[in-house]
Amino acid sequence: MTQTILLDLLEKKEFKAIRAVLNVMNPVDLAALLKDLPAPDLAMAFRLIDKERAAETFSYMDPDQQEALLNIFTNAEIKDILAEMYTDDTVDLLEDMPANVVNRILDNLDRDTRRVINTILRYPEDSAGSIMTTEYVDLRPNMTVSDALQKIRRVGIDKETIYTCYVTQSGKLIGVVTAKDLLTSDSDRKISDLMETNILAVSTNEDKEQVAEMFNKYGVIALPVVDSEFCIVGIVTFDDAFEVLTDEATEDIAKMAAVTPNDTPYLKTGVFSLFAARIPWLLLLMISATVTGWIITSFEKALAASVALTAFIPMLMDTGGNSGSQASVTVIRALSLGQIQFSDFFRVMRKELFVSLLCGLTLAVANFFKIWLVDISLLHTSGLTLSIAAVVCLTLAVTVVIAKFIGCTLPILAKKVGFDPAVMASPFITTIVDAISLVVYFNFASAMLGI
Template sequence: MNRQILTDLLRKRDFKAVRSILEVMYTVDIAALLAELDDKEMILAFRLIEKAKAAEVFAEMSSSMQAYLVEMFTEKELKELLDELYMDDTVDLLEELPANLVTRILEQVDREKRAQINTILNYPEDSAGSIMTTEYVDLRRTTTVREAMEHIKQTGIHKETIYTCYVLENRKLIGIVSAKDLMTMDDDLTMDELMEKEIISVTTHTDQEEAVRLLSRYNLLSLPVLDQQGYMVGIVTIDDAMDVLVDETTEDMEIMNALSPSEQPYFETGVFRHAKNRIVWLLFLMLSATLTQTIIAHYEAAFTAVPLLVSFIPMLTDTGGNCGSQSSTLIIRGLALDEIHFGDIFRVVFKEFRVAILVGAALAIVNGVYMVIRYRDPMLALLVSISLVATILIAKMIGCVLPLFAKKLHMDPAIMAAPLITTIVDVCSIMVYFQVATHLLGLI
C-alpha cells in the first residue's frame, strides 16, 4: 500500500475499501503510512481503523502525530482510545504531550486508572517502574490449569501479554507459570504444583538498562516489577525492552559523536535545537585543541631546524586518535554488555598494552621502510617510528582506561569516545613527537 492509493480512495470517499485495506496491514506499517498523509487525511484514515487496532497504531505514532490526534478527537473518541491503550503506552503519551492535553486525557480516565498513571509518572526517569505496564495475568496458588485457562480467556484481551502468568499471594509474587505449561499440562494440576519458584525480578527503582539486560540474559518475554515492600506492581515486556534498547543506543551514539542527546526525530527537531545540541561539545573540543597549538609553538625551534618534521604531525595524531577510538569503542561495548567491569582494569590494560606493541611495531616498520625509501634519512625514519609506537601505546592506554573510570564515577562511558579521546591523544602525541625529535636531533 502506498500513499497515492490511500489518498485516492479517501478523496473518492471509498471508506469501505480503505477500512478493508487497513484491516490487513500491520499496525507499525499503518502508522508509517499515516505519517505520509496531511493532517486532514491522517485523522480521517485513523477514524476508519477498528477500535482495538487503532490503539495499537496510535502507540506506534510519533509524539507530534499523537498530539494532533488528541487535540482533534471528540471526548467520546478520546475515551474509547484510552480504554484500549495499555498503561505503559498511556504513560508514554502523557510524558510527551503539553500540559493542556494531559489534563484533557486525565479527565477521561477513571479514578483508579488515574491513580495508577500518577504512580508510574512519579517513578524515577529511566527506571523499571517508569516503563512497566500494570496489565498482566495474575493467578492464585490454588488455581487449577482449567481455571487458569478460563481466567485468561475472560481477561487476556485486556492484558499486555498472556505468555507468562504470575502467581500471587497477598499481592506478593510466589511463582511464574508459562502459557506453554498451561496448554500442555493436566487440567487438574494447581499452580502450586506447576509454578516456577526461582524468580528473576526487578524493583520499581531498578535502572531500565538493568531490566533490559536481565530480559536478554535469561531470554524472558516479560520481567516482574516489585515495589519497595516486595509487592508486585507490574511487568516490563520485551517490546518495552526493545524501545529502551533503541533509545539507549541512540543516546550513546550521539554522545560518542559529541552531540547532546535528543529524543526528538531528526526532522521534528528545529535548526536551533540541532545547533544547541552540537555547539557545546564543539566549543569544548575546539578550546581543548588550542592546547595542541600551544605545544607546537613551544617546539618551534625544532621544526624551524627541520621543517619536514611538521609534515608528519597529521599522520601521528590521526593514527593515535584512531587507535584510541578503537580501544574505547571495544571497552564501551564490553561495559554495555556487562562483559567488562572496573575490577578488570588491570587485565584490560595488560591486553591493550600487548595489542599496542604489536600494532605499533607493525605500523612503525611499514612507515620506517617507506620513509627510508622516500627521504633517504634513517634517523628521520627512526624518529617518526619511535614517536608512532609511543603514540599508539599512549592512545591504547587512554582509550581503554577512561571509559572504565567514567563507569566507576557513574558517568556514561560513551562520553569517553572518539572526539574527546582524539583531542587528548593529539596533545600527548605532539608532546611525545617533539620530545623524541629534540633528543634525537641533539645527538646528530
C-alpha cells in the same frame, strides 16, 4: 495500499473499500501509511479503523499526529481509544503531549486508570516503574490449571501479555507460571505445584537499561516489576525492552561521537536542537586543543629549523588518535555489554599493552620504509633525512602504545567513578593523545637531532 491511493479513495468517499483494506493491515503498517497525512484526512481515515486496531495504531503514531487527532476528536472518541490502550502507551502519550492535551486526556480517563497512571508518572524517568504496564494476569496458588485457564479466558483479552502469569498471595509475588505450563499440564493440577518460585523480577526503581539487559540475558517475554515488599505493581514486556536496548545503543554511539543524545529521529530534529547537541562538545574540545598549540609554540625553534618535522605532525596525531579510539571504543562496548568489569582492569591493560606493542612496531617499521623508499629516495623531499625518519617512527611506536593505554584505561576508570564511559571515546582520547604525541615527538627530535 499507498498514501496516494488512500487519499484518492478518501476524496471519492469510497469508505467501504478503505475500511476493508485498513482493517486487515498491521497497526504498525497502518501508522506508517497514515504518517504525514493532513489532519482532516488523517481523522477521516482513522475513524474507519476498528476500535481495537485503531487504539493500537494510535499508540504507534508520531506525537504530532497523535496531537492532531486528539484535537479533532470528541471526548467520546478519546474515551474509546484510551479504554483500549495499555497503561504504558498512555503514559508515553501523556509525556509527549502539550499541557492542554494532557488535561483533556486525563479528563477522559476513568478514575482507576487515572490513579494508576499518576503512580507510574511519579516513578523516576528511566526507571522500570516508568516503562511498565499494569495489565497482567494474576493467579492464586490454590487455583487449578483449569481455573487459571478460565480466568485467562475471562480477563485475558485486555492484558498486554497472558503468556506469563503471576501468582500472588495477599499482593506478594510468590511464583510465575507460563501459559505453556498451563497448556501442557493436566487441568486439575494446582498452580502452586506448577509455578516457578525462583522468580526473575525487577524493582520499580531499577534502571531501564538494566531491565533491558535482563531480557537480553534471560530471553524472557516479560518481567514483573515489584515494590520493596515484593508486591507486584506491573510488568515490562519484551517489546519495550527491545526499544530500550536500541535507544541505549543509539545514545552510546552519539556520546562516542561527542554528541548529546536525543530521543527524536534525525529528520524530526530541528536545526537548533542538533546545534545545541553538538556545539558544547566542539567548544570544549576546541579549547582543550589550545594545549597542543602551546606545545608547538614552545618547540618553535626545532620546528623553524626543519619544516620536514612539521609535515609529520598530522600523521602522528591521526595515528595516535585512531589507535586510542580503537582501544577505547572496544572497551566501552565491552563494558556496556557487561563483558568486562573493573576487576578486569589489569587484564585489559596487559592485553592492550601487547596489542599496542605489535601495532606500534608494525606501523613504525612500515612508516620507516615508506619514508626511506618513497619520500627520500623517490621524491627527494627536501630536508628529510633518515634521522628524521627515525624520530618519526620512534614517536609513532611510543605514541601508539600510550594511546592504547589511555584508550583502554579511561573508560574503565570513568565507569568506576560513576562517569559515563561512552564519553571517553574518540574525541576526548584524540585530544589527549594529540598533546602527548607532540611532546614525545619534540623531545625525541631535540634529543636525536640535537635541535
